[in-house]
Amino acid sequence: MTETKAPGGRSAQLARTGLRHGWTTGACATAATTAAYTALLTGEFPDPVTITLPKGQTPAFALAAEELAGGHAMAGIVKDAGDDPDVTHGALIRSTVRLLPPGAGVVFRAGPGVGTVTRPGLPLPVGEPAINPVPRRMMTDHVTEAAARHGGTGDVEITVSVDHGEEIARSTWNGRLGILGGISILGTTGIVVPYSCSAWIDSIRRGVDVARAAGRTHVAGCTGSTSEKVAVAVHGLPEDALLDMGDFAGAVLKYIRRHPVDRLTVAGGFAKLSKLAAGHLDLHSSRSQVDKGFLAELARRGGADEVLAAEVAAANTGLDALQRCAARGVPLGDLVAATARDEALAVLRGAPVAVDVICIDRAGTVVGRAEPRGPSRKG
Numbered sequence: 001m002t003e004t005k006a007p008g009g010r011s012a013q014l015a016r017t018g019l020r021h022g023w024t025t026g027a028c029a030t031a032a033t034t035a036a037y038t039a040l041l042t043g044e045f046p047d048p049v050t051i052t053l054p055k056g057q058t059p060a061f062a063l064a065a066e067e068l069a070g071g072h073a074m075a076g077i078v079k080d081a082g083d084d085p086d087v088t089h090g091a092l093i094r095s096t097v098r099l100l101p102p103g104a105g106v107v108f109r110a111g112p113g114v115g116t117v118t119r120p121g122l123p124l125p126v127g128e129p130a131i132n133p134v135p136r137r138m139m140t141d142h143v144t145e146a147a148a149r150h151g152g153t154g155d156v157e158i159t160v161s162v163d164h165g166e167e168i169a170r171s172t173w174n175g176r177l178g179i180l181g182g183i184s185i186l187g188t189t190g191i192v193v194p195y196s197c198s199a200w201i202d203s204i205r206r207g208v209d210v211a212r213a214a215g216r217t218h219v220a221g222c223t224g225s226t227s228e229k230v231a232v233a234v235h236g237l238p239e240d241a242l243l244d245m246g247d248f249a250g251a252v253l254k255y256i257r258r259h260p261v262d263r264l265t266v267a268g269g270f271a272k273l274s275k276l277a278a279g280h281l282d283l284h285s286s287r288s289q290v291d292k293g294f295l296a297e298l299a300r301r302g303g304a305d306e307v308l309a310a311e312v313a314a315a316n317t318g319l320d321a322l323q324r325c326a327a328r329g330v331p332l333g334d335l336v337a338a339t340a341r342d343e344a345l346a347v348l349r350g351a352p353v354a355v356d357v358i359c360i361d362r363a364g365t366v367v368g369r370a371e372p373r374g375p376s377r378k379g
Helices: 009-016 025-042 133-150 165-169 197-213 225-235 249-258 270-277 292-301 306-313 318-327 332-348
Strands: 065-069 072-078 092-099 106-110 156-162 218-222 242-244 263-269 354-360 366-373
Touching (some): 197 218, 197 242, 225 242, 263 270, 263 332, 270 332, 270 354, 292 306, 306 318
Parallel strands (some): 106 156
Antiparallel strands (some): 072 092
């Protein structure tokens, strides 16, 4: 008789919400780029066009626009964000591809509606189009594959544009971050995870229940797929011990307060966990912001002088503040992790749970750790 594993972990938790997934702007731009480059090489647009996402899914996208003329090809995809209230839902994402001389590589340009980076502290240099690293890699990989299939060199200029993108960007934080002229092309998995507060919090609770029923004594609440991978790498946790916390740190802590496990690891991006450290239990960008003044005070505790503290207070982003401190030997990541751990313990109110915290950057590099502390049932 085959043993049946109890469903748990991120994938089961997502399924329990009953909400429909969507696709990121990065996935849409990749599909549009693939279709446009294929048309340049073959004279025909694939419609629908199928791409491979970072985790192996192979969605197909219908083309909403296409043009082949004058040495370039353009394809457009309408973004479907599923059941997520995403401001870019319904936006037309276009990619225009032009051939470049052999050896030129892949060059990215910002077309109308796509922003340009104007301040430091983001994962792209100042002056670059706001097309994040993972979408760039996806587009480059698909260009390489199409070139191998159809006899191209893979040397192209890719211009991504978004109809009404500058108007859409007014509903985002891009302006405050120094991304001007439009939206960013985002996504690390290609999939938009839909967030309904009630459905997601219920799925968190069911995730804790599944872990406890499976006899797990150590679980991890993670803000996303990258931090989940880090938690697995650091602690070797099985799938049914992983909770997709998203932005709902308070939901995880309050439910585990009533239904304890011996140990909870909180893993997430530095900026999000700096919000937890500052006392926020909802980490969504529309409901809490990184407090640079708070980070400056933490930096002072870590030995920063007033010049560095002032730079942290005026930093463009949390990552900018982190990098400035790292360059001067101030362990801001560890300080945020320790403070976030103590805030988590305060919410747990003496429940027999030991808490440790892992802070990462966008690439998944650990930039802060706080060792376990708290009255676990084993300690």
